[in-house]
Amino acid sequence: MMAQSQQRTSGRGEPSEPTRLRRDASGRISRAPSPMRHRRDASGRIYRASSSITSVESMRLACAPPSTNAIVQRRQPVKYHSQVPASSSVSSESSSSMPTNSRLPSGGSFWTKGKSLFSKYGKKKDCTTKKGDSSTKHTTNIGNHAVTAASIDYNLNSTETQVREDGDEYYGEYIDERYTEKYEESVCEMEYEESVWEMESLESVCEMESLDTAERRAVIKDSWDFFRMVCSLLRDRRKYDEVFRRMQFDPVYPYLDTMMGMNDSVDDVPRKNAGENKLLSQVARDEYYMMPASAIARDLVQQAVLALPSLEEVCKALTASLGIDEYAMGPVKDAGSALRKAEEKYEGDVLKVTDFCRALIVVEDFPTLLALFELACDSFSPLIRRVKISTLQTYRASKPGGYRDCIINLELKDHICEISVHLQPMWAVCGVDGFRHYRHCLKYSIDTFGDPMDALAGLDRMTVSELIGTAEKEVYGMPLETLEWHQEKFILNYFCKALLFLHHGLNELAETSFTRLINLRCQHPDIGPDHPETIALFGYLKQSLQAQRKNAEAEVVAEWILESDQKRTQEKAEDEKPIWDQFILEPLETIVDPSKKEREAEEKIRKEMRASKNAWKEIRGKRFKFLDGI
DSSP: OOOOOOOOBOTTSOBOOOOOEEEOTTSOEEEOOOOOOEEEOTTSOEEEOOTTOOOHHHHHHHHSOGGGTTTSOOOOBOOOOOBOOTTOOOOGGGSOOOOTTSOOOSSSOBOSSSOOOOOOOOSSEEEEEEETTEEEEEEEOBTTBOOOOOOOOTTSSOOEEEEOOOSOOOBOOOOOOOOOHHHHHHHHHHHHHHHHHHHHHHHHHHHHHHHHHHHHHHHHHHHHHHHHHHHHHHHHHHHHHHHHHHHTTSTTHHHHHTOOOBSOOOOOSSSTTTTTTOOOOOOOOGGGGGSOHHHHHHHHHHHHHHHHHHHHHHHHHHHHHHTOOOEEEOOOOOHHHHHHHHHHHSTTOGGGOOOSEEEEEEESSHHHHHHHHHHHHHHHGGGEEEEEOGGGSTTSOOOTTSOOOEEEEEEETTEEEEEEEEEHHHHHHHGGGHHHHHHHHHHHTGGGOSSGGGGGTTOOHHHHHHHHHHHHHHTTTOOGGGOOTTOHHHHHHHHHHHHHHHHHTOHHHHHHHHHHHHHHHHHOTTTOTTSHHHHHHHHHHHHHHHHTTOHHHHHHHHHHHHHHHHHHHHHHHHHHHHHHHHHHHOHHHHHHOTTHHHHHHHHHHHHHHHHHHHHHHHHHHHHOGGGGGO
16 A cells, blocks of 8 residues: 655745644544654664654655565655746646655655646746546745646546646745645545554564564573573482482492393493494394384384283282382383484484383382392393393493483393383482483483583673573562572572573672572581582582672682582591501502502402491391292
């Protein structure tokens, strides 16, 4: 739709603000408010224009997309000087028209498709304009010079102009036009349409701005979720490490640490094709050699469905004998997940995927785990194909994210099934979400992050500010002062927010947050002041204090961190002390026999293993006496 508006001039020929009229539902004409004006700069950004823009079309051309500029054309006012010979007779068809694709300067009379007429006339001119069936006659007087303007074709249809000439040669000037009622109504109608067009344009601008804002908010929310996930995974990894460190003080652990698994291969390291050397695989049928991997995966899914009831019977027998309450049957792995796992870990060999049919059992401690091993070997020895305990041993690495468990594979109805055995202290960290923790740590290589603030590297200050705003929304309604030690969700949100404060240079706010979080962690019955998570919070507190040049307080915190580290390593140092004391007391004997230290270390391990085995026999006789009759 091509809209037009009329712009009047002042007595000095300067353009005045155009009058905008609007017709209401009853047909009455009223003055419309001036619309908000926007403009698009060279980069495409839309901003509010200054009040110097007096043409509605200027706003249109500024707001409209570049591809529509040829459509949204404005008949701009032009101060046009043209000398016409006195003897010439000029009609509306011979008058010049403005270019249709040019932005025109403001001021004066205007038209692009309408024809302007400047010629030699007398002192008084009559100009008759015919529009449809109606005709309007108006006269223009400008001192000794007379200017007659051709009518403007508002309907973009044919226009007939009749001019009577009189007067001397002159230069064209601006025109002070007087309109009849019908002509003014036509202008009002166009002004009303123009206002509607302006409202639609502004709505389009608002939609564009809203779209950009919505996309930005979505990106910031996704960034916040990822940063929060990284903080959560690193926090849980520290918890897993601390739980495993404490579990090693169990008297039967040295005996378990020296045990050998069955077909145990390391296939949980965080790298592609980590399980390429896996020894166990599904039964390779003859028809599989002519089938694609997807068809093999679907066939294995069908086998898993048939084997699932048998696996459930095995789990019931084991848990009932040991008095274990926590066990669950997992859903059968679908073919798509199996193909992805085979591609990531086993070089595309879907037969090495052995957890189509799966279950889990949660045991209380290491003695219960040893009892489960003994019971399974005595009851289901012909069916067992693998016992994997490598992640529970000190000389082997944990799974990605710090998780450690045991896996028992059995062959039921010609299909390899899997039972994952979890220890209650480690299961308590994440519960059933422990598998998701492991999967995310493997996917995002979380073990490569030394600190959660590494995830903020490269972010500009504006993005960090927006992340802080998102964090404010996440903790809204839960003040930091009223937070309690068991509200883990809000504690994690405040921890992420405090890291953003520290990264953004808001050190006072970071200090307040870390101080409160340290108090909450010290109140937690399973964490306390010596936990790695609490020590990490002390480290962040020290950074915020140093940034504020509170050196005395920072030194106190540093001493506390050093004392906690020494306390954690004290037990290990005491275990190694007899060997080193003997090494110092007998230097000559050590020089003569260089392998003496290694032999003593091996002898110490054998002594610990024998003591641990005796402890297991004692516990077995008290808690699992029924194993003697198997």
